[in-house]
Amino acid sequence: MAHAARLGVDIGGTFTDVVLEIGPERHSAKVLTTYAAPEDAIVEGMHRVCAKAGIQTSAITQIIHGTTLATNALIERRGAKTALITTQGFRDVIEMRTESRFEQYDLNLTLPEPLLPRNRRYVVEERMGARGDVLIPLQRAEVEALADTLREAGYQSIAVGLLHSYVNDSHERLIRDVLVEKLPGVMISLSSEVSPQMREYERFNTTIANAYIKPLMKSYLDRLAERLAAEGADCPVFLMHSGGGIISIESAAEFPVRLVESGPAGGAVFAAVIAARHGLDKVLSFDMGGTTAKICLIRNQTPKTARVFEVARTYRFKKGSGMPISIPVIDMVEIGAGGGSLARVDAMNQIRVGPESAGSEPGPACYGRGGERPAVTDADLILGKLDPDSFAGGTIPLYPDASKAALDAVLADRLQMPTLEAAWGLAEVVDENMANAARVHAVENGEDLSDYTMIAFGGAAPLHAGRLCEKLGVSRCLIPQGAGVGSAIGFLRAPFSFESNRSVFMTAKGLDPANVRALFADMEQEATRFVRSCDATSQIKADYKVYMRYKGQGWEIPVPLTPEQAQEADPQTFLTRFEEDYANLFGRTVEGMEVEITVWSVNAYTPTAPVDQAAPVTPDTAPPQTGQRPLFDAALGSSHSAGIYARTAFGPGSSIQGPAIITEEETTIILPSSRQAMALADGCIDITVKGA
Numbered sequence: 001m002a003h004a005a006r007l008g009v010d011i012g013g014t015f016t017d018v019v020l021e022i023g024p025e026r027h028s029a030k031v032l033t034t035y036a037a038p039e040d041a042i043v044e045g046m047h048r049v050c051a052k053a054g055i056q057t058s059a060i061t062q063i064i065h066g067t068t069l070a071t072n073a074l075i076e077r078r079g080a081k082t083a084l085i086t087t088q089g090f091r092d093v094i095e096m097r098t099e100s101r102f103e104q105y106d107l108n109l110t111l112p113e114p115l116l117p118r119n120r121r122y123v124v125e126e127r128m129g130a131r132g133d134v135l136i137p138l139q140r141a142e143v144e145a146l147a148d149t150l151r152e153a154g155y156q157s158i159a160v161g162l163l164h165s166y167v168n169d170s171h172e173r174l175i176r177d178v179l180v181e182k183l184p185g186v187m188i189s190l191s192s193e194v195s196p197q198m199r200e201y202e203r204f205n206t207t208i209a210n211a212y213i214k215p216l217m218k219s220y221l222d223r224l225a226e227r228l229a230a231e232g233a234d235c236p237v238f239l240m241h242s243g244g245g246i247i248s249i250e251s252a253a254e255f256p257v258r259l260v261e262s263g264p265a266g267g268a269v270f271a272a273v274i275a276a277r278h279g280l281d282k283v284l285s286f287d288m289g290g291t292t293a294k295i296c297l298i299r300n301q302t303p304k305t306a307r308v309f310e311v312a313r314t315y316r317f318k319k320g321s322g323m324p325i326s327i328p329v330i331d332m333v334e335i336g337a338g339g340g341s342l343a344r345v346d347a348m349n350q351i352r353v354g355p356e357s358a359g360s361e362p363g364p365a366c367y368g369r370g371g372e373r374p375a376v377t378d379a380d381l382i383l384g385k386l387d388p389d390s391f392a393g394g395t396i397p398l399y400p401d402a403s404k405a406a407l408d409a410v411l412a413d414r415l416q417m418p419t420l421e422a423a424w425g426l427a428e429v430v431d432e433n434m435a436n437a438a439r440v441h442a443v444e445n446g447e448d449l450s451d452y453t454m455i456a457f458g459g460a461a462p463l464h465a466g467r468l469c470e471k472l473g474v475s476r477c478l479i480p481q482g483a484g485v486g487s488a489i490g491f492l493r494a495p496f497s498f499e500s501n502r503s504v505f506m507t508a509k510g511l512d513p514a515n516v517r518a519l520f521a522d523m524e525q526e527a528t529r530f531v532r533s534c535d536a537t538s539q540i541k542a543d544y545k546v547y548m549r550y551k552g553q554g555w556e557i558p559v560p561l562t563p564e565q566a567q568e569a570d571p572q573t574f575l576t577r578f579e580e581d582y583a584n585l586f587g588r589t590v591e592g593m594e595v596e597i598t599v600w601s602v603n604a605y606t607p608t609a610p611v612d613q614a615a616p617v618t619p620d621t622a623p624p625q626t627g628q629r630p631l632f633d634a635a636l637g638s639s640h641s642a643g644i645y646a647r648t649a650f651g652p653g654s655s656i657q658g659p660a661i662i663t664e665e666e667t668t669i670i671l672p673s674s675r676q677a678m679a680l681a682d683g684c685i686d687i688t689v690k691g692a
Contacts, residue, residue, distance in 0.1 A: 004061045007049070007233070008488035009042050010263050011067040014290020014340050014360045015392075015459060017485040017666075018045030020053055020060075021492050027052040028485045030392050030459065030666055032360040038069060038220065039227045046233065057232035064491040066240035066262040068291075069220060070213050074260070074311050074323060077115070079212035080156040080187075084116055085146065085175060086204065087163040088123040093200050094208065102320035112321060115208050120155075122146060124162075124175070130505070132168035143175050147182035158183075159211035161191040161204040166503045169196075187214045194255060195326045197599055198503040202308055202326040209325060210257035217256035221249050238496075238534060240266050243328035244303060245497025245605055248533045258327050260311060261334075263487050264294040268303040268330045270490030271455040274480050276301040276611040277682060284438065284452045285332075286468065287486065288461035290339045290377075291357045295438045296332035297445055297452075304445070305558070306331040307501065307547070307599070328499040328603070333441040337434050339377040339460040340364055343426045345414050351422075353430045365406035366398040374410050376430050376460065378403035379423040383632040384639065385463050385661070385670050393665035420632065420639075428634055431464055435471040446585055449474055457486030462669040466658075466687060467634050470674060481683035484666020496538070497605035498530035508548070508575045508595040516569035519600055520544060527604035538606040547599035548578040550590050556598050557581055615681040620653030631659050633673050640673060650679035657690065 003023030010017040011033055019028045029048040034040040042065075050057050073079050086093070094114040103109050124146065126138035150158065158179060165172045169192035176188050189211040191203050225237055239252035242261040252259055264287060271285035275298055283298040297304050309329045310322030336355020340363060343353045353376065358364050364375035366388070380386050381403045388398035404419050412422035442449045454477040456465035462479050469477050482489050500523040506512070524542050531540050544566035547556035559577050574597070579589045623645055631642035642659040647669070650662075655678040658671035662685060669685055671677050677687045 005053070005055060005059045006492055007046060007060050007063045008266075008491040009045070009063065009065045010266060010485070010488040010491065011038050011041070011065075011069065012263060012289045012291060013068055013072070013357060014338065014363065016041035016045055017488040018042065018049050019482070019485050019488040019492065020046075020049035022053060022055070025053065026482065026489075028482060028488070028666060030395075030484065032363070032396070035359075035361060038067070039224045042224070043227060043231050046228075046231065058234070060233045061235050063228065063233065063235060063237045064240060064246055064494070065224075065237060066266045066487060066491055067259060068263055070217055070256050070259040071261065071311055073213045073216055074115075074209055078216070079115075080215040081154065082116060082120065082157045082159060082208065082212045083150055083153070083155045084121045084159045084161060084204070084208055086121065086123055086161050087127060088125050090163060090200060091121045091123050092118070094121075094204050096201075098201055098320075100320045112323065115205070115212055115323065122149070126162065126171050128162065128164040128168050128171065130164055130167070132164065134168070134170075138171040138174055140174065140178060143178040144182060147179055150179075150186075151183055155186060156215050157187040157189070157211040159189045159191070159204075159207045161200070161207045163200065165190075165192045166196040166198060166203065169193075187211065187218070189214060194257060195501075196503065197307070197326055197501055198505070199326070202324045205324055206257060206326045209260075209323065210255060213256050214253075217259065218253040221253050225249060240491050240494060242330065243305065243497065243499050243603070244269050244330050244494060246491070246494050246534060247496070247498060247530065251498070251530055251533065257325060260325055260327075261309070261329055261332075264296075264332055264334065265330045266487040266490035266494065267294060267457060268296045268298065268332065268490070269494045270457060270480070270486045271296070272298050272301050272303055273490070273493050273611055274455050274478060274684065277614050278478065278680075278684070279613060280453050282447075282452045284449060284454045284474065286434075286438075286454050286456045286461050286465060287458040288338060288434070288456075288464060289458040290460065291336070291341070291359060292334050293337040293434050293437075293458075293461075294332050294334045295434070295441055296330060297441065297447060304331040305329065307558075307601070328501070328601070333437050335433060335437050337376070337430050339380070340375050341430060342373045342375050343379075343411060343429075344373070345411060349415060351411060351415075351425045351429045353426060353433065364403070366400065366403040367396065368399045368402055371402075372406060372409070374403065374406040374422075374426060376426065378406055379426040380460075380463055382407065382419060382423040383427060384630050384642070386668060387629075387663065390663060424632060424634060424637075427464075427467075431467050431471060431634070434464070435468055438468075438472055453478060455480065457483035459484045459667050462667045464670075466670055466672040466675050469687070470635055470672065475689050477687040478680075479669050479685040479687065482666075484664070493608065495605040495608050496531050496534040497603060498527045499601060499603040500524070500527040502600045503598060504600060506597050507551075508571055508578070508597060511569065511571040511574060511597070513569035517567060520566050520602060523600065523602040524604060527602050531604045531606060535606055540604050541607055543603045543605070545601040545603070546574065546597050547601070548574070548595055548597050551594040551596055557585060614684070617653040617678070617681050619655045619678055620651070622656045623649035623651070623654050626663075629661070631661060631670070633659055636673060642671075647685070650683075650685070652679055652681045654679045
């Protein structure tokens with residue numbers, strides 16, 4: 001029986017990862033990202049993997065794509081000329097933000113600039129009540145006059161966000177009807193479709209972000225589909241969304257804001273599959289690529305999700321300093337700590353790393369492409385973690401002399417230390433940055449990382465995972481096969497899915513079962529329609545969730561429901577489930593307080609294939625060494641001779657002791673002196689504490 005050929009593509013800030021899967025057979029390639037035309041790197045990688053597999057591009061039956069283009073456009077503010085239409089009196093909501101101060105004692109606190117300046121924000125005289133009743137009707141003539149003004153200004157995209165439109169969207173739809181008639185070709189985003197949830201600041205900001213990147217992403221997706229077809233890959237193209245599922249290219253073009261964080265979401269899906277294969281219920285997913293590092297908690301083989309997250313934070317690690325995006329998303333912490341993250345010395349003579357990155361143009365100094373400042377990859381090369389002749393499967397030569405020159409010029413000479421010590425300092429700073437982010441994320445979620453198993457992937461993660469485990473007190477780490485292109489593999493494991501949300505306020509005691517059943521049915525129908533646009537035949541399942549809080553609290557907690565609980569809509573069941581989850585998160589409940597429900601959610605998805613459990617193995621002898629080289633051990637503060645092993649030589653049970661280096665095409669695994677490693681039945685390298 002012939003297997004379908006499926007292609008997974010992840011565009012990162014430094015590398016574009018391409019994975020071709022034909023049944024159990026898998027081929028991969030890493031190509032430097034081409035910023036001017038991202039599709040160029042995809043096409044190059046596609047031809048490479050097809051050549052490895054011995055097939056024509058026309059044999060590819062499906063392409064699943066994740067990208068950082070949407071995120072980068074928001075961070076770099078390279079979007080379309082966009083306007084906002086909102087309710088009179090609410091023009092400045094996105095500038096006023098919320099009362100939260102992310103740096104409480106900074107008297108000179110500078111708030112991030114809104115995505116749109118004030119002269120691009122317009123108002124109409126209308127008003128909806130909180131329960132959807134029309135307080136001030138919207139006049140069509142006013143909208144028509146505004147459309148003439150917008151045409152003269154030459155806007156490419158328009159966001160429409162009116163007060164309480166998540167309850168009654170009739171005024172937003174009227175505005176769209178007029179704009180479509182009067183401004184053909186201009187793209188329109190309605191908040192009642194993009195993010196139909198309460199809280200104007202988050203909803204307006206999300207809608208503006210969607211409108212801002214919509215022309216850019218639609219142009220790119222259209223260009224990509226045409227280019228792939230011209231190269232012979234005339235097959236369906238799907239996009240990974242931030243919630244961990246797959247949507248059609250048409251839905252992605254309509255709601256591009258859902259593509260923000262799509263690449264990292266694929267990595268979390270990949271880690272969840274590995275966790276299921278090994279029966280792990282507490283996993284710390286660690287994804288480190290060329291530009292950023294992503295950390296995600298995975299409980300019971302399911303990544304933690306959220307419905308609001310931030311991009312483009314202006315203060316590092318400071319919640320509230322970025323741009324809030326209110327869409328379903330896998331909850332993770334992302335920091336500027338990748339192989340290309342650049343180092344500098346601050347005014348206090350301290351080494352700082354990131355968030356600025358060398359990316360792929362010019363890349364770290366060792367790439368020999370013009371980079372003059374030291375990056376994490378330069379430190380890794382000097383510390384002996386990388387072989388200059390076999391980086392990225394030998395396709396990218398590295399130049400140690402260029403790394404040494406950059407480290408000396410920026411760090412060593414200024415701090416009056418040897419090059420090796422400067423590289424050690426750089427690596428320790430970036431590792432501590434990642435460890436600190438993981439600690440904070442765990443504490444915020446009430447978790448103790450000592451009980452967790454790390455799953456590390458991405459081109460740079462296996463280089464740093466061992467040291468990160470030492471810092472966090474994590475005793476076990478798995479490095480899966482294909483770790484260097486883990487997110488792209490995750491795309492091929494993700495289900496088709498779409499999450500529908502509604503903001504309908506009610507108290508738990510006042511819950512009306514008939515209304516709740518009708519609400520869930522409406523959301524399920526909407527979510528299922530999006531999934532059916534991708535897959536017309538598969539079974540579709542649904543997950544149900546409500547967001548609940550005690551009266552007077554500012555934020556809610558997510559409370560998952562079974563299909564039976566959602567259908568019965570029993571008030572006492574909802575209350576019991578809330579108290580259980582609240583106690584798990586905060587240690588206790590609050591007696592005598594009324595409970596409120598603010599947001600309702602249904603996620604429709606196609607079930608994925610069951611994951612086979614990995615067979616147990618017994619320790620065996622070490623594979624043959626391919627060589628030795630000095631490897632700096634940060635915990636010991638000195639270099640030691642480390643054996644070099646090819647990962648392909650590891651069979652089930654093959655065991656080695658650190659210090660050691662395990663090489664493969666897309667990454668390198670560094671085994672510190674404190675660790676030992678054994679190959680498992682599915683090819684994972686299991687790193688544990690010596691003697692454990």
